[in-house]
Structure formats: structure tokens, C-alpha cells
Amino acid sequence: MVNGFNSFWATPFRITQWKDFGDYSEKIISVVKEYDDTITSQTESVNIAGLEKGLTTKWYTYNFLQSNHPSIQKLREFIFSEVNTYLEEIGHNDPNLYYQSWANLLKNQEILNIHSHAGSYSYVSGVFFVKTVESSTKYFIPLDRRIPGVEDFFETEIEIKNIEGGLVIFPSFIEHCSTPTLENLERITIAFDILKEAPIDRFHNSFGQRVIDRF
Ligand SMILES: [Fe+2]
Numbered sequence: 734m735v736n737g738f739n740s741f742w743a744t745p746f747r748i749t750q751w752k753d754f755g756d757y758s759e760k761i762i763s764v765v766k767e768y769d770d771t772i773t774s775q776t777e778s779v780n781i782a783g784l785e786k787g788l789t790t791k792w793y794t795y796n797f798l799q800s801n802h803p804s805i806q807k808l809r810e811f812i813f814s815e816v817n818t819y820l821e822e823i824g825h826n827d828p829n830l831y832y833q834s835w836a837n838l839l840k841n842q843e844i845l846n847i848h849s850h851a852g853s854y855s856y857v858s859g860v861f862f863v864k865t866v867e868s869s870t871k872y873f874i875p876l877d878r879r880i881p882g883v884e885d886f887f888e889t890e891i892e893i894k895n896i897e898g899g900l901v902i903f904p905s906f907i908e909h910c911s912t913p914t915l916e917n918l919e920r921i922t923i924a925f926d927i928l929k930e931a932p933i934d935r936f937h938n939s940f941g942q943r944v945i946d947r948f
Contacts, residue, residue, distance in 0.1 A: 744875060747819040747902040751811045751861075754898030760804035761863050765836045765921050768797070782910075783846030792835035796944045797923060799834075808923065812861060812900065813948070816927060819857065819902045827929070830948035834925035839914045847873070850905040850924075853932035859902040864921040865895040873908045895920075 769788045778790035798809040820826070831854075837845070850858040860870070874889040893901060895911075903909075905926060914920045931945040 742875070744904055744907060745819070745823050746872075747815060747822065747900075748893065749815055749900050750896065751808075751898045751900065753807070753811070757804040757807055758863065758897070760802070761808060761923075762921060764800065764802050764805055765838055765863065765923075768795070768836055769838050782848040784843065787840070787843070788836055788838045789845070793944060795835065796832070796946050797834045797836050798832070798925060799946050808861065812859065812923075812925065815900055816857065816859065816902060816948070829929075831928040831931045831945045832925055832948040833928065833945050834923060837920070837922045837924060839911070839920040842913045842916055844913045845911045847908050847910040849908045850926050852905070852926075854929040855905040855926040856929060857902060857927040858905040858907075859900060859925055859927075861900045861923040862895045862897055862921075863923060864919060865897055866918050866920075867915060868895045868912050868920060869893060870895060870901070871910050871912070872903065875904075875906055875908070895922075 765788070772791045772794060773786075773788050776791050776794050778786050779793060781790055781792065784790050798805060798812065800806075839845070869892050872891045872893065911920070927948055928945065
């Protein structure tokens, strides 16, 4: 059947933990709260993954990991190093990449509905867990095997427990969702996309914001 390399329907994930997270967790949480206080009140919400308000709906206005705060620089170093390892592992070698990143602060049983990060030039995505209790993320098979009319039925799903200090990297086309945030508990994550180009589309630049930087 095959001459040369084949990897039919392979969907490589990388799941790791940041061993120094304990040294920076409180600082990172305070930076996210600062963003939540300022950015959430400043700009217009754009509905995303079922959310109508809150920090996630302002993702298009900033590039979180570009922050100069020392704790965020450390987080960026960890995430970039892991992404580079992932790219090596899947055999991708492209020196001209871009990235966008944002913070999610979910409260009062909010959830992120099923979505993917597929979009102009986005091919690798990831999520880092800053604060989470008893939650997980479900990732779905990329082939459309849904029963017509049953929107949230999937043939196959993989549920990965969310761990504080944990990072999951996956192809941008993989659809995923979060399980509900427990009552009165916050969940904080940092998400990002690695892009082949800096796209000019309504989700990135045409809101008048510049949020893509060189990876
Ligand atoms: Fe996502």
C-alpha cells in the first residue's frame, strides 16, 4: 500500500507539565486578573465558543504571552520550547512562524462549547492550565462522523484531565470543549495558536488590533 512515509489520520498531541510552575503560578494568576479587570471593560465582546462576555471574548485585542511581565516571559519560554519540541517530533521545520495567545477566565459554571482553532494559517494550537479543579477537556476525532441532526454526538472522543501547570499541544483542526466549571470556582487557562502567516481576517487584524507576533 505504501511507498515511503505514511501516517494516515495521525493526530499528534504533546502533553507535558511545567516543573517550575509553582514558582510563578500566583504571579500569572494576578496578571490574568489584571487583564480581566482592564481589558474586559474596555473593548467590545465578540462571541466565541458559546461565551458572550468575559476575558475570552476579547481574545482578539492582545497577545497574552507577549507581555513583559517576568512570570509571563517564563511561561512563554516553557511553551515555546515545548512547541519547538512538538514541531521537531512531527518533522515540521519552518523558521517563519507567528503566534497569537490569549487568557481564558471561566467563572460560575461557564463552559467553552465545541470549537476548533482552525482558521487562516493556524495549524498548531495549545492550552496551558493555570487554575483548575476537577475539570477536563474533550478532544474529538477530526473526521465528521456525526449523526445528522445530533450535533454533539461524536464517534470518538479523548478526555484529558486538566492539570495545573500542564500543557496540551494539538493540531488546530481538532475540535474540543471544556467540561463545566464547578460552581463558585474559576478556571484559568492560556491558549495559543501557531500560524504559518500573519493573517488579515476579522478574527485577527480587521478589528483594528494587532495581535500577531513572530514565534
Ligand atoms: Fe480552544
